[in-house]
Amino acid sequence: MTKIAASILSADFANLKHDCTRLLEAGVDLMHFDVMDGHFVPNISYGAPVLKCLHAAMPDVYYDVHLMISDPARYAADFARAGASLITFHLEAVPDTAEEVIAAIRAAGCQVGISIRPGTPVEAVFPYLGVVDLILVMSVEPGFGGQKFIPTTPTRIAAICAERTRRGCDTLIEVDGGINTETGPLCIAAGVDWLVAGSSLFHAMDPAAVVNVLHSK
Numbered sequence: 001m002t003k004i005a006a007s008i009l010s011a012d013f014a015n016l017k018h019d020c021t022r023l024l025e026a027g028v029d030l031m032h033f034d035v036m037d038g039h040f041v042p043n044i045s046y047g048a049p050v051l052k053c054l055h056a057a058m059p060d061v062y063y064d065v066h067l068m069i070s071d072p073a074r075y076a077a078d079f080a081r082a083g084a085s086l087i088t089f090h091l092e093a094v095p096d097t098a099e100e101v102i103a104a105i106r107a108a109g110c111q112v113g114i115s116i117r118p119g120t121p122v123e124a125v126f127p128y129l130g131v132v133d134l135i136l137v138m139s140v141e142p143g144f145g146g147q148k149f150i151p152t153t154p155t156r157i158a159a160i161c162a163e164r165t166r167r168g169c170d171t172l173i174e175v176d177g178g179i180n181t182e183t184g185p186l187c188i189a190a191g192v193d194w195l196v197a198g199s200s201l202f203h204a205m206d207p208a209a210v211v212n213v214l215h216s217k
């Protein structure tokens with residue numbers, strides 16, 4: 001079954017624990033923690049101290065940390081200490097030093113993910129299949145929640161899945177941006193393993209209904 005990660009970027013930050021608990025009770029599988037530095041992307045979100053508080057309040061949750069920052073190696077250990085389970089960085093941020101970032105994240109004790117923007121050719125992540133734990137395919141331009149899903153994304157997911165099969169490895173594939181009960185099933189049909197959803201879950205009157213639709217596909 002496809003796993004669902006709730007992107008806390010769409011939470012009410014004054015009631016973060018309450019909002020996350022509501023979604024976990026609705027059936028989401030993990031929490032997605034978006035970190036933006038105002039440099040790699042044109043927005044600033046939150047950092048390791050917020051994750052540390054969330055982890056202290058909800059220690060049994062899997063924290064899928066997505067670093068949209070220019071210098072991921074510098075901050076990997078901070079996020080690991082704060083409670084990250086998996087840390088994903090952007091290939092575009094460190095095109096020449098991705099191996100060093102992977103090593104830094106592993107040394108910090110976390111699983112590793114690599115993400116690509118919508119305009120980056122999918123072939124860029126092929127060498128990392130079987131090397132990292134997860135490939136995150138952005139289905140919006142990273143930086144903001146609530147954007148519209150880019151329709152070419154399922155084709156991109158399918159291409160990475162085909163290469164994963166060809167290589168016989170089990171690297172997970174995740175998609176993030178504009179995921180809802182219409183776009184999520186398109187990605188599931190293309191072979192995605194994890195869906196990230198922000199506004200369609202946090203702003204739903206009945207988040208369990210959204211989770212049930214996505215889990216049933």
Ligand SMILES: O=C(CO)[C@@H](O)[C@H](O)COP(=O)(O)O
Binds near residue numbers: 144145176199
């Ligand atoms: O990383 C990002 C945006 O940069 C995403 O995690 C979004 O926060 C997902 O939000 P929705 O598009 O589902 O509202």
